Amino acid sequence: MGEITSTHWQLDDRELVACISASERKLRRDYAEHLAFLAEADARGTAYCLGYSNTTALLMHTLNITRQEGNQRLAHAAALNDAKTPTGTVVAASIPLTAKKLDAGEVSIGQVEVIRRFVASLTHLQPDKVSLAEELLIERAAQDDPNALARFGERVVRDIVDPDGKPPNVDQPHRPERELRRHTYSDGHLEFKGRLDAETAVLFNELxxxxxKYEADDPRGYAERGGDAFADVLQQAANCPDLPTHNGLKTEIAVTISLDALKTMAADRVLPETQLTAAEARRICCDAHVLPAVMGGESKPLDIAAPSYTIPAHIxxxxxxxxxxxxxxTCERPASVSHGHHIVEWQHGGPTAVDNLVLLCGRHHRLVHRxxxxxxxxxxxxxxxxxxxxDPERRRRRNLLHRR
Incomplete structure (x- = not known):
């Protein structure tokens, strides 16, 4: 492969073009199979089982592709394949005709992206209208490149299936300039929604x-980067000496458990009266306050020591x-938002010493632990x-971005 063989150079021009077309159809069929694998891996949660926060992050490491390409492949996999929800309900593919054409090698990857995006913009229409739009685009795809197909969709198909456009949003209730609505779920995660006045919004964005900051090989999307940045700002605020107190104390979270139990507990075991697994608690203990306590026979505290850092300030x-x-x-996250990670874990006797510690940002700290x-x-x-x-050869890597 890569060299022109005796067979290749003996082909005339038409035969050569026919071979190119045949190989393209094979690439398209292989891509359809590739998407089926991706859909199954994403539905199964394979990335999470292997320690990654999402499937895109896994693809970036295993295939050496960009975040944008990984996200696009996952979008194609979701649109072209049926999906099964955790409750067992099957959600049909949004562009089933396109899936059949790709499986037959009759549409290109660029055309798949055009059709996917166009159909996704029609969610306010009835299913029969959406199906008609896909049919019209599939018919045109036989003679149009992706750019021409996109123009055909906007100028012709939209006039046929959606001449009136999306209905206007007339629900515009008056809201205060600042508000924050929060909801904590049973597993401990928090969802919130709010709005800020213009002055506070500028402060928020600048923080x-x-x-x-976007990194070239960052597997996170825009929303994920924003969420991590918000967590970093909260972490720095928590370390601020001027942080307000509650009942005379700064905010603390206490988990009462014997040290031996925490060390030996199975990684996926949930700590009593918490939403934390033992593995998550051990990760947090890599760089957190440790509060030694002596408990009586009825679990009554007899002596509470002064808090001490697992990683002292000088270390x-x-x-x-x-x-x-x-x-x-390849991570560019600064030291100010990085955690101290024990190479030999503390529950296995690893010392809190410089030669047993490295700095890891929150995302990579979780990845290494999981x-x-x-x-x-x-x-x-x-x-x-x-x-x-x-990497099947498991070749060692290092970060070359923080040069000394």
């Missing part, structure tokens, strides 16, 4: 801006000077060994 300063930021390969990524220090440099599904 987030340094933390949501954290040494980590910042050495690592300069998150040590995970997955088969391994880290070791050599000559004060953190080296990471990827899982075999990322």
């Amino acid at each position: 987030l801006k340094p933390f949501e 954290r300063r040494a980590l910042v000077l050495r690592d300069r930021g998150c040590t995970f390969p 997955s088969d990524w391994k880290v070791e220090l050599k000559d004060d440099v953190a080296w990471f060994t990827p899982p075999d599904f990322v």
